[in-house]
Each structure stands twice: as structure tokens, then as C-alpha cells.
Amino acid sequence: xxxxxxxxxxALPKKTSxxxxxxxKLSLKDQTIxxxxxxxxxxxxxxxxxVFKTIAAAAKNEVKDTTADYAMGIIKNNIDLAKFKxxxxxxxxxxxxxxxxxxxxxxxxxxxxxxxxxxxxxTKKGYLRQNSVNSLTGENxxxxxxxxxxxxxxxxxxxxxxxxxxxxxxxxxxxxxxxxSLPDTGLSAGRDLEGVRKVIIDAVYKAQxxxxxxxALGVCVGGDRADSAYFAKKQLLRKLDDKNSNKxxxxxxxxxxxxxxxxxxxxxxxxxxTTLLSCxxxxxxxxxxxxxxxxxxxxxxxxxxxxxxxxNSAIKKWLY
Amino acid sequence: MKKLNYPFSPEAVRELKVGDMVLITGKxxxxxxxxxxxxxxxxxxxxxxxNQIIYHCGPVTLKDKKGKWTVTAAGPTTSIREExxxxxVIKDYGIVGVIGKGGMGQKTLDACKEYGCVYFHAVGGAxxxxxxxxxxxxxxxxxxxxxxxAIWELSVEDFPVVVTMDAHGNSLHKDVExxxxxxxxxxx
Numbered sequence: 001x002x003x004x005x006x007x008x009x010x011a012l013p014k015k016t017s018x019x020x021x022x023x024x025k026l027s028l029k030d031q032t033i034x035x036x037x038x039x040x041x042x043x044x045x046x047x048x049x050x051v052f053k054t055i056a057a058a059a060k061n062e063v064k065d066t067t068a069d070y071a072m073g074i075i076k077n078n079i080d081l082a083k084f085k086x087x088x089x090x091x092x093x094x095x096x097x098x099x100x101x102x103x104x105x106x107x108x109x110x111x112x113x114x115x116x117x118x119x120x121x122x123t124k125k126g127y128l129r130q131n132s133v134n135s136l137t138g139e140n141x142x143x144x145x146x147x148x149x150x151x152x153x154x155x156x157x158x159x160x161x162x163x164x165x166x167x168x169x170x171x172x173x174x175x176x177x178x179x180x181s182l183p184d185t186g187l188s189a190g191r192d193l194e195g196v197r198k199v200i201i202d203a204v205y206k207a208q209x210x211x212x213x214x215x216a217l218g219v220c221v222g223g224d225r226a227d228s229a230y231f232a233k234k235q236l237l238r239k240l241d242d243k244n245s246n247k248x249x250x251x252x253x254x255x256x257x258x259x260x261x262x263x264x265x266x267x268x269x270x271x272x273x274t275t276l277l278s279c280x281x282x283x284x285x286x287x288x289x290x291x292x293x294x295x296x297x298x299x300x301x302x303x304x305x306x307x308x309x310x311x312n313s314a315i316k317k318w319l320y
Numbered sequence: 321m322k323k324l325n326y327p328f329s330p331e332a333v334r335e336l337k338v339g340d341m342v343l344i345t346g347k348x349x350x351x352x353x354x355x356x357x358x359x360x361x362x363x364x365x366x367x368x369x370x371n372q373i374i375y376h377c378g379p380v381t382l383k384d385k386k387g388k389w390t391v392t393a394a395g396p397t398t399s400i401r402e403e404x405x406x407x408x409v410i411k412d413y414g415i416v417g418v419i420g421k422g423g424m425g426q427k428t429l430d431a432c433k434e435y436g437c438v439y440f441h442a443v444g445g446a447x448x449x450x451x452x453x454x455x456x457x458x459x460x461x462x463x464x465x466x467x468x469x470a471i472w473e474l475s476v477e478d479f480p481v482v483v484t485m486d487a488h489g490n491s492l493h494k495d496v497e498x499x500x501x502x503x504x505x506x507x508x
């Protein structure tokens with residue numbers, strides 16, 4: 001269903017541009033911008049398949065006619081409706097974060113400019129809310145551009161392909177994200193995986209329903225404060241049904257989900273069986289003096305997508 | 321499933337209990353940070369809020385060529401930011417319902433009990449489902465606060481919410497926090 005609609009919508013702009021301009025194809029720059037706008041549209045309006053499957057399974061699991069069941073039903077309807085209407089899943093279209101994987105010799109500066117154009121266009125089309133505010137003056141330019149916005153990260157990789165991943169991270173769930181410094185005396189959490197387990201569960205308890213749960217976690221064990229938070233959020237790019245290549249972390253990920261779902265916080269904090277949809281954990285080295293654990297909480301409206309671009313910058317493949 | 325139909329009253333909302341799933345039909349007035357601060361500062365509301373419901377929401381709105389407004393996305397925003405002001409708005413202007421997400425604190429819970437008001441939880445993030453329930457935009461007040469922060473007078477039909485704080489001193493948020501805390505102790 002998701003793929004059908006994506007294809008249909010993706011085909012539309014091409015057709016109209018042919019009629020209007022009677023040229024065979026767009027310039028490389030215009031085609032890039034068009035592909036990026038399409039990436040933003042799909043990210044904002046359609047949850048990825050892996051997320052949808054997890055939500056559907058969680059919805060089935062709730063006891064019928066409870067408030068949790070009711071909330072999950074509304075969530076599922078909302079997912080269908082947003083896709084059908086091609087309108088944002090949530091009115092908070094979040095912090096716009098791009099991850100670009102490119103070949104050696106790639107020019108980052110012009111690509112950044114194309115991203116900014118695409119973000120401005122997507123805002124005009126209503127795929128993004130006017131969501132970027134100057135922290136000092138309170139001014140909202142209405143374009144989603146400004147100091148640090150959108151957030152853009154580049155990575156060089158082998159091969160000739162360019163792929164672009166996008167995450168739209170809502171404010172409500174960002175507000176319940178957390179960073180712990182181990183040891184934590186209050187939680188009796190030491191500098192080991194048992195301590196890590198404790199603080200992650202504590203973060204989920206503290207979030208209650210406020211992060212628009214059932215949520216998903218990205219976690220980083222170690223790193224300095226900034227890298228730790230950055231790597232934690234990047235874990236949200238992993239598919240929910242993948243496996244951690246580190247056996248200990250894989251085990252911990254499963255254990256966290258299982259334990260958190262015993263807390264009974266449930267969808268929206270109404271009480272219920274599913275509090276957490278998934279937990280993805282990575283690690284980074286630390287200095288001997290520090291031991292940070294960073295937890296990035298993602299709401300059920302888990303918005304991430306990615307594309308591989310072809311030579312002409314058209315969308316060759318969807319990544320999720 | 322219960323129904324709450326316009327005109328609303330303290331008596332009608334006192335019938336509702338924590339955990340009730342309710343479909344609201346009638347009028348809602350949006351109001352979030354700027355509106356609550358404005359009322360708290362002693363300004364009179366531009367509309368009579370007696371026996372009305374306030375919705376913590378900054379909707380995405382579009383105006384057509386004829387000047388008619390439609391709401392395209394309208395999920396709830398986090399309510400706890402209005403905790404310093406909400407009790408006063410309940411007391412001074414007689415609102416009988418608050419819709420939002422995430423729940424509110426003791427001051428609001430106390431005011432709900434004393435004056436006859438209920439906190440309804442809408443499903444956070446469900447911007448499309450909730451916008452579908454809005455049948456018309458009937459008024460726009462305090463537009464100078466910016467469109468998401470203004471008061472929008474909306475007519476809704478079967479707007480789906482759950483009572484999470486009732487007029488009898490019960491709060492689902494308090495209960496779930498307490499029960500999950502007990503479980504937390506056993507798993508840490």
C-alpha cells in the first residue's frame with residue numbers, strides 16, 4: 001500500500017514538468033531538489049514499513065476495549081489517513097536532520113544549498129510546519145532555515161552512489177530524551193552494562209506518556225556528552241527488526257524492551273502492554289573520567305526515510 | 321464509549337470518570353501558551369468561556385480564496401506548560417473541560433474538583449484523525465498572537481478523547497506513575 005502511493009505521487013511532478021517545459025529532463029540541480037522534496041514529503045506523511053509492522057503488532061497485543069486499545073486504534077487510523085491525504089502525520093514536523101552518504105570528491109557546499117531549497121519548498125507545500133525559531137529573538141522566519149537548521153551530516157563512503165537519509169524528530173519526544181552520567185547513586189547504577197540497563201529503564205519510566213509513546217529508543221554508551229547524544233539519535237536510523245552485531249548489546253536491547261513493557265505505562269501513558277516499541281544501542285569510547293549514557297526517545301510517529309539517488313539525481317531506491 | 325454533547329455543563333462533566341472514552345460533539349476553543357499567559361495577566365477573554373472546553377492545540381490552518389478557514393492538522397500540545405495558569409482559568413471563567421496531552425498537575429486537579437471541570441487526553445501525534453473531526457471554523461480571536469497561538473472557535477463532531485483527570489480528584493497520570501514506580505523498583 002505504502003509503495004503504491006509513493007510511486008503514484010513520485011510520478012506526478014515529472015508528468016507536469018514535461019507538459020509545462022517540454023524538455024526531456026530537469027537540470028541536475030532541479031532534479032536533486034525535486035528528489036529531496038519527495039523524500040521530505042514521504043518522511044513527513046508515511047511511517048516506514050518496519051515501524052508500521054511493529055505498531056500493528058503492538059496494537060493487536062492490547063486488551064480489547066481498553067483505553068490503550070483505543071489509543072492504538074487512533075494511531076493506526078492516523079497513519080492511514082496521513083498517507084492517504086499526503087499530509088503530516090503530526091503537526092510537529094520536528095527538527096529536520098539529514099544524513100548524506102557520498103562518494104569521494106563529492107561537493108558538499110552546493111548540496112547543502114539544494115537541501116535548503118528543498119526544505120523551503122517542502123514548507124511551502126505544507127509537508128513541514130513553520131517550525132524553526134530563533135532561540136534569542138523568538139523570531140520564526142517561516143522557512144525552517146536558520147542557525148543550525150536544518151541539521152546536515154555528511155559521510156564519505158566507497159562507490160559512486162549518493163544516498164540521503166532523513167529524520168524528522170518531534171519536540172515532545174526530544175524533551176523526554178535524557179543523558180546519564182555513571183555512576184548514578186540514586187539508581188545504584190554502576191559503570192557496567194547492568195548500570196546502563198538501569199538508567200535506560202529509568203528514562204522510560206520518567207518519560208511516562210509524555211513522549212507520545214509507545215516510543216522507540218536510540219542509545220549510546222560512552223563518548224563525550226555531545227558525541228554520545230549524536231550517536232544515540234543516529235541509532236534511530238536502524239530498522240526496528242534488525243539485529244545488533246554486538247551480542248551483548250543485542251541481548252540488552254531485547255531485555256530493555258521486554259522489561260519496559262512490564263512497567264504498564266502503555267500507549268500515551270494510559271496504562272497498557274506496550275510502552276516501548278524498540279531499543280537500539282551502540283557504544284563509543286570514553287575517557288577514564290567519564291561514563292555517559294545517552295538516550296534518544298522517538299515518538300510512535302517515527303519519521304525516518306532514505307533514498308539512493310541515480311546518476312541524474314532521481315530517486316533510484318527507497319531505503320526503508 | 322460515552323458521548324458529551326453541546327451545550328456542556330459542570331453537571332454533565334461531573335458524570336465522567338477517569339478512564340472513560342468520550343466522543344465530544346459541539347464547540348471547542350483552542351488556547352495554548354500565549355492565551356493562558358494573557359488571561360493570567362488579568363486580561364478578559366474575547367469570548368465568553370463559561371461552560372466551554374479549551375483545547376491545548378496550535379492547529380495548522382489554511383485560508384481559501386473566499387476567506388474561509390480550514391484546519392489541516394490539529395493534534396494536542398503538551399498541557400503541563402499551562403499548569404501555572406489553568407486553575408485560574410477554570411475558576412475565573414468557568415470552563416468545564418480541558419483537552420491536551422500528557423496530563424496536568426495537582427493545582428489543575430484540585431480546580432477540576434472544586435469547580436466541575438475535566439481533563440480530556442487526546443492522542444498525541446494524531447493530527448490527521450483529529451483534524452477530520454473538525455467540521456467548521458467558526459471564529460478567530462487574538463489573531464495577533466500568531467495563528468497557532470490564537471483562539472480558534474471550532475465545531476467538532478465525535479472528537480475522540482479519554483478522561484484522564486476527572487472532577488472527583490482522580491488522575492490516571494498519578495495512578496500510572498505510581499503503579500509503574502512500584503514495578504520499576506522490582507526491575508532495577
